[in-house]
Amino acid sequence: MKTLKKLLTLATLPLAVMSCSTDDDPVANNVTLTFNNTFENTTIVLGDASSSTATVNTSAEGQTHHFSELKYVISNIRLIKADGSEFPYHVNDLDNGAIVVNQSKPETLNFVMSDIPSDEYTKIKFGLGVKTDLNTLDEARFPNFYASAGANDTEMHWEWGTGYRFTKIEGFYDTDNKTLSVHTGSTIEGEEGSYTQGVDAYRDITLDLTTAANVGKHATTITIKADFDKLLSGKINTITLGEGNATPSTHTANNMVLYVDNLGGDGAADITGMFSITSVD
Amino acid sequence: MIKQLIVLVLLFTALSCGTDDSEYTPINNPEIALDIPLNFPTPNAALFSNAPTKYGVVLGKKLFNDTRLSIDNSISCATCHMQNHAFTDQKKQAVGVEGRIGIRNTPPIQNLAFMNFYNWDGSKLQLEKQTIVPIITHEEMDSSMLDVISKLEQDPDYLELFKNTFGDDVITSERIFESIAQFEYTLISANSKYDRVVRDHTETFTESEARGYSIFQEKCASCHSTALFTDQSFRNVGFPVNQATNEAGRARVTGLQYDYMKFRVPSLRNIAYTGPYGSFGQFASLKAVLDYFDNGVIDSDNLDPIFKANNYRIPLTEQDKIDIIAFMHTLSDSSFINP
Numbered sequence: 057m058k059t060l061k062k063l064l065t066l067a068t069l070p071l072a073v074m075s076c077s078t079d080d081d082p083v084a085n086n087v088t089l090t091f092n093n094t095f096e097n098t099t100i101v102l103g104d105a106s107s108s109t110a111t112v113n114t115s116a117e118g119q120t121h122h123f124s125e126l127k128y129v130i131s132n133i134r135l136i137k138a139d140g141s142e143f144p145y146h147v148n149d150l151d152n153g154a155i156v157v158n159q160s161k162p163e164t165l166n167f168v169m170s171d172i173p174s175d176e177y178t179k180i181k182f183g184l185g186v187k188t189d190l191n192t193l194d195e196a197r198f199p200n201f202y203a204s205a206g207a208n209d210t211e212m213h214w215e216w217g218t219g220y221r222f223t224k225i226e227g228f229y230d231t232d233n234k235t236l237s238v239h240t241g242s243t244i245e246g247e248e249g250s251y252t253q254g255v256d257a258y259r260d261i262t263l264d265l266t267t268a269a270n271v272g273k274h275a276t277t278i279t280i281k282a283d284f285d286k287l288l289s290g291k292i293n294t295i296t297l298g299e300g301n302a303t304p305s306t307h308t309a310n311n312m313v314l315y316v317d318n319l320g321g322d323g324a325a326d327i328t329g330m331f332s333i334t335s336v337d
Numbered sequence: 338m339i340k341q342l343i344v345l346v347l348l349f350t351a352l353s354c355g356t357d358d359s360e361y362t363p364i365n366n367p368e369i370a371l372d373i374p375l376n377f378p379t380p381n382a383a384l385f386s387n388a389p390t391k392y393g394v395v396l397g398k399k400l401f402n403d404t405r406l407s408i409d410n411s412i413s414c415a416t417c418h419m420q421n422h423a424f425t426d427q428k429k430q431a432v433g434v435e436g437r438i439g440i441r442n443t444p445p446i447q448n449l450a451f452m453n454f455y456n457w458d459g460s461k462l463q464l465e466k467q468t469i470v471p472i473i474t475h476e477e478m479d480s481s482m483l484d485v486i487s488k489l490e491q492d493p494d495y496l497e498l499f500k501n502t503f504g505d506d507v508i509t510s511e512r513i514f515e516s517i518a519q520f521e522y523t524l525i526s527a528n529s530k531y532d533r534v535v536r537d538h539t540e541t542f543t544e545s546e547a548r549g550y551s552i553f554q555e556k557c558a559s560c561h562s563t564a565l566f567t568d569q570s571f572r573n574v575g576f577p578v579n580q581a582t583n584e585a586g587r588a589r590v591t592g593l594q595y596d597y598m599k600f601r602v603p604s605l606r607n608i609a610y611t612g613p614y615g616s617f618g619q620f621a622s623l624k625a626v627l628d629y630f631d632n633g634v635i636d637s638d639n640l641d642p643i644f645k646a647n648n649y650r651i652p653l654t655e656q657d658k659i660d661i662i663a664f665m666h667t668l669s670d671s672s673f674i675n676p
Contacts, residue, residue, distance in 0.1 A: 193469065193473065195483050196482060196483060196486075196509065199483060202481070206481070213473065215470060215474040215475065216456070216474065217460060217590075218461070218469055218470060237582065243460065243589070243590045243592070245460075245461070252462060253590060253591055254590055254591065255591070255592035311594075312592065313592060
């Protein structure tokens with residue numbers, strides 16, 4: 057009888073494990089990423105061509121510009137501990153691990169990550185865009201991300217490339233408000249290690265946290281500044297807008313890479329691009 | 338107690354995944370032998386991992402003709418790819434749901450098994466990966482794969498066809514792509530007068546056709562080469578440029594300025610059926626294309642070297658044009674458009 061009881065207990069154990077979580081304070085294991093999209097230190101206000109309230113920026117080459125739309129995809133988020141080990145947050149699951157940051161939708165500026173293991177984290181890594189092996193517009197696999205990226209007011213499907221748009225910026229430049237339109241995304245084809253054609257527009261970002269995040273002790277908010285002044289006046293490229301590069305038709309994927317490197321770095325000398333951490337609370 | 342244990346074990350069994358409870362009846366779904374013309378180049382390797390099968394082709398053909406692939410059930414693949422026009426639509430630019438106009442001319446669907454690039458800019462390298470593009474593109478069918486699947490699942494005919502093709506009736510995006518590709522692989526056009534003259538030696542060219550063929554070999558065949566009448570390269574031949582904001586030709590795929598506004602050299606098979614011509618239907622007729630080449634093309638940094646070296650034009654007399662057009666008509670395969 058005792059043995060049977062033991063057996064029963066043993067058998068029940070896996071069931072208990074299968075049932076959900078524990079009753080620690082879950083909020084203490086939340087890490088919220090807050091995206092502050094700026095021109096230098098000023099949070100961007102969007103506006104149409106004739107807007108009097110839109111934030112106007114001036115590039116290194118002296119060109120004024122402002123945006124009417126500002127969207128980008130963040131995915132492949134990893135928190136790095138002091139010892140260098142990484143905690144990957146749903147890195148292969150776009151439904152739970154990726155977002156479209158959309159300046160016109162305040163709710164998209166905060167991304168709450170839950171059930172982060174209690175530990176001290178000193179760095180964060182994430183991708184601007186979607187890494188190639190997941191960038192397939194596979195609706196059956198990631199229906200939620202597919203739907204949010206493809207919504208009429210989001211338009212982050214790049215149908216012809218059968219992947220996602222990584223960045224979509226619409227706006228106006230110069231005093232006569234000419235159209236500015238920068239779309240980025242990958243067109244790469246073939247298998248990893250033997251790509252046959254195309255451009256990889258995914259960029260991996262690494263940022264040092266200003267102070268270590270003590271997850272498990274209290275809820276953490278990491279504020280990430282995305283400084284779109286860098287779009288034209290980047291660490292890598294200084295771009296003057298004109299007929300040849302202000303719209304997708306003529307900037308082509310070739311010039312697209314100049315924008316991609318300014319926003320997301322080149323993955324080598326620059327691994328921060330336009331991003332920086334302003335606070336860890 | 339023993340009973341309780343059994344209940345527990347049962348519970349575990351229920352938790353564990355899938356089973357093979359359905360009795361399995363093997364379905365006879367043989368591969369279809371493609372009639373590959375002797376003079377054609379080697380097929381795309383993708384053909385061999387998705388070889389057409391008896392039911393796969395039936396399924397693919399049904400899907401190709403099914404308007405449920407579009408968001409509002411208004412158009413099918415066959416709406417733009419009409420067989421009687423060698424699977425084109427006679428429009429300058431393709432027209433999708435709600436009359437939305439796409440940026441490019443509808444490409445013919447023929448001999449795709451032998452192509453190494455798909456779409457005019459060659460963005461896709463396997464047919465199975467190309468199929469999703471028109472289904473989800475806003476200016477084409479504007480649908481989504483889960484929408485399509487949920488519609489097809491309502492139709493018992495489809496459930497049976499998927500079962501016959503793939504062994505079970507689960508409908509997935511990949512199976513839809515594979516079966517449409519299988520159908521398209523079977524669309525081989527190689528029974529034109531040209532084939533009967535040059536390959537089979539069962540007919541002869543008229544005088545005008547023969548003259549046209551000779552001029553063609555001298556002035557056109559460096560690009561329109563092989564039995565497909567395309568070398569499958571990407572070239573800028575100085576045609577009027579599409580001003581659509583999202584058009585950059587091959588450059589939007591490769592990221593190379595060098596590829597700006599280059600397009601895949603079109604096959605000339607069935608060319609008489611597939612007007613208008615050019616990447617966005619710039620030319621109403623074959624004569625208009627030849628007149629343009631004769632008058633001179635637009636120069637640019639990446640204009641094809643052959644045009645740079647030949648004063649930006651292909652000089653042709655009016656008689657040359659008549660003869661070349663006569664020759665191009667020998668590439669028409671009436672058995673292909675009226676099977």
